[in-house]
Amino acid sequence: MASIEILVVVVLTIINGLLxxxxxxxxxxxxxxxxxxxxxxxxxxxxxxALSADPGRFLxxxxxxxxxxxxxxxxxxxxxxxxxxxxxxxxxxxPRWWAExxxxxxxxxxxxxxxxxxxxxxxxxxxxxxxxxxxxxAAPAMTLLARLAAPVVWxxxxxxxxVLTLLGQSHVRDDVMTTAEIHxxxxxxxxxxVLEPEERSMIAGVMRLGDRPVRGIMIPRADVxxxxxxATPAELGQLIADSGHSRFVVYRGNPDTVVGVVQAKDVAxxxxxxxxxxIRQVLRQAPIIPDTVDALDVVAMLKQSGVHIGLVHxxxxxxxxxxxxxxxxxxxxxxxxEEGGAPEPEAVERDDGSLLLAGWAPxxxxxxxxxxxxxxxxxxxxxxxFVLDQMGRLPRVGESFNHQGWRFExxxxxxxxxxxxxxxxxxxxxxxxR
Numbered sequence: 001m002a003s004i005e006i007l008v009v010v011v012l013t014i015i016n017g018l019l020x021x022x023x024x025x026x027x028x029x030x031x032x033x034x035x036x037x038x039x040x041x042x043x044x045x046x047x048x049x050a051l052s053a054d055p056g057r058f059l060x061x062x063x064x065x066x067x068x069x070x071x072x073x074x075x076x077x078x079x080x081x082x083x084x085x086x087x088x089x090x091x092x093x094x095p096r097w098w099a100e101x102x103x104x105x106x107x108x109x110x111x112x113x114x115x116x117x118x119x120x121x122x123x124x125x126x127x128x129x130x131x132x133x134x135x136x137x138a139a140p141a142m143t144l145l146a147r148l149a150a151p152v153v154w155x156x157x158x159x160x161x162x163v164l165t166l167l168g169q170s171h172v173r174d175d176v177m178t179t180a181e182i183h184x185x186x187x188x189x190x191x192x193x194v195l196e197p198e199e200r201s202m203i204a205g206v207m208r209l210g211d212r213p214v215r216g217i218m219i220p221r222a223d224v225x226x227x228x229x230x231a232t233p234a235e236l237g238q239l240i241a242d243s244g245h246s247r248f249v250v251y252r253g254n255p256d257t258v259v260g261v262v263q264a265k266d267v268a269x270x271x272x273x274x275x276x277x278x279i280r281q282v283l284r285q286a287p288i289i290p291d292t293v294d295a296l297d298v299v300a301m302l303k304q305s306g307v308h309i310g311l312v313h314x315x316x317x318x319x320x321x322x323x324x325x326x327x328x329x330x331x332x333x334x335x336x337x338e339e340g341g342a343p344e345p346e347a348v349e350r351d352d353g354s355l356l357l358a359g360w361a362p363x364x365x366x367x368x369x370x371x372x373x374x375x376x377x378x379x380x381x382x383x384x385x386f387v388l389d390q391m392g393r394l395p396r397v398g399e400s401f402n403h404q405g406w407r408f409e410x411x412x413x414x415x416x417x418x419x420x421x422x423x424x425x426x427x428x429x430x431x432x433x434r
Contacts (some may be wrong), residue, residue, distance in 0.1 A: 009111060012073045013119045016066055021123035022138035026051050028131035037132060044136035050196060052135070060156035061146040073111065118167045169209050182207070201345045205332035208364050212295045216362060216381035217331045218321040222417075224249055229259060229279055232268065240264045247309055249322060250283055259317045261286045261309055275392050291320055295331065298323055331362070354424035359384035359417060372404055372421065384418035394418075402426045 029052055037045035051058040102155060127134050130158060146153055157426050186203055189195040195203075210216075226249045227239055239248065246264045251257050266282035267431035287301050289310040302308050302325050312320045334346070347354040347369070361383045367374050380389055387408060388394065390401055400409035 009073055010114070012069050013111075013114050014292070016069045016073075016115065016119035017123040018138070019062050019065045019069070020120050021127045021134060022142055024124040024127035025131045025134035025138060026058060026142070028128055029057070029135045031130065033132050034135065037136065041310055042136055044139040045099055045132075047139035048132070048135040051139055051142060056157045057146060057153055058142065060160065061142060061149060061155045063156065064149050064152055065145060073115070120251055132271055169264060201331055201334075203370070205334075208362070208368075209240070209295045209328070209331050211364065212331070212362070212381065213291060214293050214295055214298050214310075214312055214323055215291045215320070216329045216364075217295050217298075218291075218323040219327065220321045221255075221319060224322055226251055226255055227262070227279070228253070229283070229372055233267070233279070233281060236262070236267055240267060247307070247322075247324070249311065249319075250279060251319075258283055258311055261308065261311075261322075286322075288313055295328065299325075299328055302328070351417065352424070356411070357383055357421045357423055359387075359419050359421060366423075370406055372406070383421055387421060 021077045029048060031049065031052055034049040034052065038049055053188050095167060158176050176378075185203070186195065186200050190197060190200045225239065225243050225245050227236055229250050229252050231239075236248075248262050248264075249258055250262055251258050260283045262279060262282050262284065266284075267279075270282050286307050287305050287310045289298060289301060289312050291312050291314050298310060300317055302310055302323075308325045310323045312323055314320055346358050346361045348367075350356060355369075359382060363378075363381060363383055363386045365373055365388075366383050378385075378389065380386055386409065387401075390403060390408070391399070395410045395418070397410055397413055400407055402408075407424050407426045409422040409424075410418055410420075412418075
C-alpha cells in the first residue's frame, strides 16, 4: 500500500513538472518563431501561438493544475506517508510523540525536495533550452485542459485582470523591439556562431544607415571635382587624367549653379569622335536630393537615376555635395581600396589601446565603438563635427577635451578641417600624466 502512495506522489510531481515546463516554454517562446513554425505546419505550433497570445487564460489553466496537484500531493505526504513513517519509527523504539513529528517532517522535506528538483527546476531548465519546440508539444494538452476547466479559468482570468487594473497595470505589454535589443540579439548570434563578425558588421551598418541623413554619407562639396560647362573638351580631358575620377559635377559660371554631371566614359567617347562642345553633348541630369533625406531613401532615388549619382542641396538651394551608390555601400561595409592606393583608414588601434580616428569618421559608428550614447539631437554627422560641437570653435593641434570617460585630442588639422583625433581613456591619460 505504501508503494502505491509513493508512486502516486511521484506521478503527481512529474505532472507538476510537465505543467511548469509548459508554462515556461510558452512564456519564453518568441511569437515570430512560433508563427514561422505554424506556417511550416509544425504540429502544435498554432495552438502554442494561440496560448501565447492570451497569457492570462493560459496562466490560469496552469495555475489550476499546479494548485490541485499540490493539494493532492500534500494530502498524501502528510496524512498518509507521514503517518506511516511515524509508525515505522515507533516500531524501531522511538517515542511516539517524537516519531510522529520526525516522520511527518522527514516526508514533507523529501517531497519538497522532489517537487523542487523534478517538479520545478529541471523542467524549467529544459523548457528554456528549446522553448518553441516544447511549447508546440505541450500546447494541445494545455488547450484541452483549458477547455475542461473553462469556467474556473474564466473566473481566475477575470479576477487577475481586475487586480491588475486596481494596481494600475492594466495596459498590454509593449512588445515593440528596440534598436538596443536588436543589437544585443545580433551580438548573441555572433557569440553563438550563427553570424560571422563580417555579417554582424554589415547588419549594424544597414541599421545605422536608416538613422543617417544623406549628409552623413555624401561627399562634401570641398572634395567634389567640378568643371565649368564652358570648359573645352581638352581641358575636361586633362581634368579627367589628373583627378582619376569617373564623374564630374558641371556648373554654369558660379559653382552654386549646378546644371548636371558628366561621366568620363562619355567624355572619352566624344573626344575620340572629335565632337565639338563635348560637355554640352554628354551632360546628364542627376536627381536633386535634399540634405535632410534619410540615406535609405537615397537608395531608391539612385536606382531610378541613369547616372547613379545625386546632387545634395540644402533648404536654401545651395549645393552641398554628391552621393553615389558607392557611398551607400561604403556606409554599410566600409571604405574600398582605390586604384593606385589604399583608402585612408577610419580607425587605427594603437598598442596602448588608444584609437587614432579620421575626422570624417561617422560619429554614430565612433560612439558605438566607444560604447557611448548618441546625442538625440545633433547637427553633425562626423567625428570632426562632434569635436566642433563640444569645443564650440575650431581647435588648435594638441587641444583636447574629456567626454564621459574618454579624452579626445586633436592631433592634425588640414587647413580648417579636423583631420585626425586621438581618443583614449581619460583615466589612462591621467595616470600617465602622473
